[in-house]
Amino acid sequence: xxxxxxxxxxxxxxxxxxxxxxxxxxxxxxxxxxxxxxxxxxxxxxxxxxxxxxxxxxxxxxxxxxxxxxxxxxxxxxxxxxxxxxxxxxxxxxxxxxxxxxxxxxxxxxxxxxxxxxxxxxxxxxxxxxxxxxxxxxxxxxxxxxxxxxxxxxxxxxxxxxxxxxxxxxxxxxxxxxxxxxxxxxxxxxxxxxxxxxxxxxxxxxxxxxxxxxxxxxxxxxxxxxxxxxxxxxxxxxxxxxxxxxxxxxxxxxxxxxxxxxxxxxxxxxxxxxxxxxxxxxxxxxxxxxxxxxxxxxxxxxxxxxxxxxxxxxxxxxxxxxxxxxxxxxxxxxxxxxxxxxxxxxxxxxxxxxxxxxxxxxxxxxxxxxxxxxxxxxxxx
Ligand code: B12
Numbered sequence: 001x002x003x004x005x006x007x008x009x010x011x012x013x014x015x016x017x018x019x020x021x022x023x024x025x026x027x028x029x030x031x032x033x034x035x036x037x038x039x040x041x042x043x044x045x046x047x048x049x050x051x052x053x054x055x056x057x058x059x060x061x062x063x064x065x066x067x068x069x070x071x072x073x074x075x076x077x078x079x080x081x082x083x084x085x086x087x088x089x090x091x092x093x094x095x096x097x098x099x100x101x102x103x104x105x106x107x108x109x110x111x112x113x114x115x116x117x118x119x120x121x122x123x124x125x126x127x128x129x130x131x132x133x134x135x136x137x138x139x140x141x142x143x144x145x146x147x148x149x150x151x152x153x154x155x156x157x158x159x160x161x162x163x164x165x166x167x168x169x170x171x172x173x174x175x176x177x178x179x180x181x182x183x184x185x186x187x188x189x190x191x192x193x194x195x196x197x198x199x200x201x202x203x204x205x206x207x208x209x210x211x212x213x214x215x216x217x218x219x220x221x222x223x224x225x226x227x228x229x230x231x232x233x234x235x236x237x238x239x240x241x242x243x244x245x246x247x248x249x250x251x252x253x254x255x256x257x258x259x260x261x262x263x264x265x266x267x268x269x270x271x272x273x274x275x276x277x278x279x280x281x282x283x284x285x286x287x288x289x290x291x292x293x294x295x296x297x298x299x300x301x302x303x304x305x306x307x308x309x310x311x312x313x314x315x316x317x318x319x320x321x322x323x324x325x326x327x328x329x330x331x332x333x334x335x336x337x338x339x340x341x342x343x344x345x346x347x348x349x350x351x352x353x354x355x356x357x358x359x360x361x362x363x364x365x366x367x368x369x370x371x372x373x374x375x376x377x378x379x380x381x
Contacts, residue, residue: 007032008328009054014235016061017244022261030062037074047081050101053108057246060111063254075114078105082120096344099124099133103147110153111250118164121154128171141182141190145197146246148175152204153247176201180213187220189213191360192227195220196240204245229365232328274301276370279354280312280320282336283377292337293320305351305366305374306331330364336376350379 007029015026037055056074059066082105085095095102106124109116124147127133133147134140148171154160155168179198183189189198195217202214221240228237239245275298282293297312312320321338324331333349334340341347351359351366354373359366368374 006036006326008231008235009033009037009051009058011231011235011328012058013054013061013246013249014231014238016058017239017242017249018261019242019258020261021257021259022263023257023259025261025263030058033058034070047085047095047097049078049081049085049095049097049105052078052081053101053104056108057104057111057249060249061252063252063257065254071112075109075112078109079114081105082109082116086120086123094127094132098143099127100143100146103143103150107146107150107153107246110150110157111247113157113250115159116154121164121168124150125167125171128175139190139194141179141194142197144175144178144182145194145201148172148179148201149204149245149247151175152201153250172201172205176205176207176211180211183213183216187216188224189217192221192224193233193236193360195224196236199240200245200247203240203243204247208243227361230328230330230362235328269302274370275299276301276303276368278308278368278370279373280308281373281375283375284339285377285379287378292339293318295320301370302367304364305368306363308368308374309333309363324363330362333363333376336378339378341378346381347378348381350377350381351375352377 012026012029012033015021015029033055037052052074056071056078059071059074082102085097085102085105103124106116106120128144128147128151131140133143151168151171155165155172160168179189179201182198189195199214199217199221202208202211202217208214218240221237225237228234277296277298280293280295280297281291283290284292293312293315295313295315297308299308299311303311306324309320309322314320318337321336322333323335323340325334326332333351336349341349351363352375353359354375356375359374366374
């Protein structure tokens with residue numbers, strides 16, 4: 001919600017579907033979103049399917065509902081993005097953005113009762129049948145859940161022919177089964193941050209009571225609320241905690257909303273008195289020199305990985321440099337030692353522990369302990 005940052009449509013959806021409200025703040029936030037999105041149409045060379053989809057979901061959740069003329073533009077653009085997203089990388093069998101964003105796009109059009117071409121739906125169904133939703137991190141739960149929400153929405157649409165509706169119903173059923181299978185012994189589905197999205201599927205398909213997995217996931221989520229520190233992940237958690245789903249937006253009624261939301265300002269944890277030393281390794285498996293950096297970094301206890309990157313000493317004649325991009329999930333690491341990851345080639349700087357496991361949080365949230373190793377690896381997803 002910082003004034004300097006771009007307003008984020010996913011955060012707005014979380015605010016609108018909460019049980020408590022601050023109408024003035026929500027109105028200002030909507031205005032900022034409209035300024036960002038109205039200015040953007042036609043400008044971006046890459047499809048912004050996910051953000052535009054979340055913006056449209058947000059517009060459906062405003063009270064009073066927006067003027068239909070305001071929706072025409074974003075709906076047309078979203079349809080165009082879905083085509084462009086696919087055409088750009090048809091030979092790879094996945095959208096240019098991701099199946100997560102593509103599913104959000106289909107879902108948003110459906111929530112607005114806009115027709116979605118059958119081919120667009122079939123692309124998602126094929127991906128679901130062949131289980132193509134996972135990426136290099138191996139965690140497919142977030143995408144599986146959003147695709148299932150899109151299928152569940154489409155299945156109920158009047159313009160969908162009976163045969164396709166049956167296929168969609170079967171896909172929702174399979175996806176739900178896989179989410180139940182992905183539930184861990186501690187109740188989380190996938191990991192902490194995919195659990196709220198998985199719960200939305202049970203909420204949207206009215207299966208919370210029938211599925212013990214839902215109650216166990218809610219209990220586990222309540223145990224892990226402290227982990228949700230970024231606006232984007234908090235917004236996702238808020239929906240599940242309030243028993244709401246993106247799909248439920250389509251039946252939202254405007255009624256008196258309690259003006260009871262009080263802002264809280266959280267202080268970042270103060271650095272501890274002790275010092276820790278963390279080994280920082282930078283790897284580029286596809287480069288001639290695969291190990292680009294390997295050095296101990298001293299920092300105060302409780303320092304985040306971002307603090308460590310700032311404190312990392314030079315190695316030889318080379319200073320340690322990095323770049324980030326602000327997102328609603330926090331700062332996204334885009335470049336290390338002058339090497340920018342190429343999003344178009346599906347490259348990214350992956351964060352790993354010394355054991356080689358992928359971290360579940362970003363650079364601002366991860367706080368390594370004394371003696372830990374953190375690896376930054378230029379990976380493909
Ligand atoms: C797709 C995806 C990715 C793709 C994004 C590329 C693309 N073209 O889509 C890739 C593979 C690059 C990716 C990377 C990472 N991801 Co990711 N990602 C997602 C996913 C499934 C969807 C994001 C999305 O499209 N949102 C909708 C769009 C409209 O919003 P957006 O703000 O424009 O999204 C962009 C950025 O936010 C950024 N992004 C993606 N992931 C992350 C993670 C962090 C920490 C940050 C700051 C930014 C970021 O890429 C998005 C697309 O451009 C979410 C799932 C979820 N529940 O949200 C996880 C998710 C956000 N990712 C997560 C994680 C942990 C990571 C990594 C840290 C993994 C790692 N160990 O390296 C890295 C980021 C490292 C870095 N360099 O800073 C966690 C974040 C948890 C948290 N506490 O914040 C999530 C919630 C998954 C999960 N259940 O654990 N991710």
